[in-house]
Amino acid sequence: MFEVDILTVIERLSLAVVIAGVIGFNREHNSHPAGMRTHILVCVGACVIAMIQQEIAAQTIAFATTHHEIYEAIRSDPARLIAQVVSGIGFLGAGTIIVTRHNISGLTTAASLWATAGIGLAVGMGYYPIAIISGVFVFIVLTVLKRAIKITPIRRIEVKYVDKATTQDFIKVYFGEHDIKVLGVAFSTEINKVGSHEHLYKNIYRIEMPRNVSYAAIIDGLSQNDNIRTARLITL
The missing domain is CATH 3.30.70.260 (ACT domain)
Known part of the structure; x- marks a missing residue:
């Protein structure tokens, strides 16, 4: 019930790209520092973390169902480490952002680091379909999307x-x-x-x-x- 299959991963990541892309297009068109790719990467990264959380919940319930004598499994918080990584990666991303008097650069790099952290968590937890498909999406955003869509900013x-x-x-x-x-x-x-x-x-x-x-x-x-x-x- 709670498990995320491959089609669901593609569906959710696609929706994340579309929604974040629309928002990012508007921001980039109006010359805001965080543009379309930055918004998409942040949304994709958050989507990855959410799917991992869902997989953890499914595994915890399944384990508790088959091991009634080990009731402590339900009381534990398997996602606690993930929360620490998600918050901690922000400090690394902030180090890539360069702010000058009239310019901000490095936002896409910071967002890609954040999304990559989510992919790393997926690999570490053994959620290979999530990790592989998410990696493809992030790569497309960073390479193909920039060439395919040309935005004329204000x-x-x-x-x-x-x-x-x-x-x-x-x-x-x-x-x-x-x-x-x-x-x-x-x-x-x-x-x-x-x-x-x-x-x-x-x-x-x-x-x-x-x-x-x-x-x-x-x-x-x-x-x-x-x-x-x-x-x-x-x-x-």
Whole structure:
């Protein structure tokens, strides 16, 4: 009743990939640090742990049924060690995450470590179908999925400039010529230098762009204007 067969493993892992993939696609499209692969790996890892727990429960009940004299088996907690591994792997995963002022990297690696820990638990407990099938799914997520699905994320570009009207017209024309879609803009202004009345304007654009246009090309193109003081990509 409680045992997880091979078809059930495939069914549950597939559902985990689909649900987490939808959530991750939305997060990645909106430029959040944890994207589609990260969400899928975390969900797959949790699914693996849950199936292992179910297998442990089935084995414990079966053992208690055939060994009535050993009643202590029901009182014990066979999943206690698994809980320690699941919580402890978080410290290892955190060590792979690199946080800078405007960027976060290493999340997929941390998630893959967490999912791999679940697979290791499955192998150690002798649940080979769960371990093998889960390993295949994680490998597909890390390799095939990245090539098969191309996501165009929303990015943020910060531009600081002087001569407000002229420069804004230049930016508008530049975005139009390169088919860059502006989804929103945040505007602020400040005094450029102490004792100076020259204003320095700052716009943060939320953009979508064609695949044949690189972020480096946009930054370089905007920087050609003499009124633009700085132009940079912001990922947070």
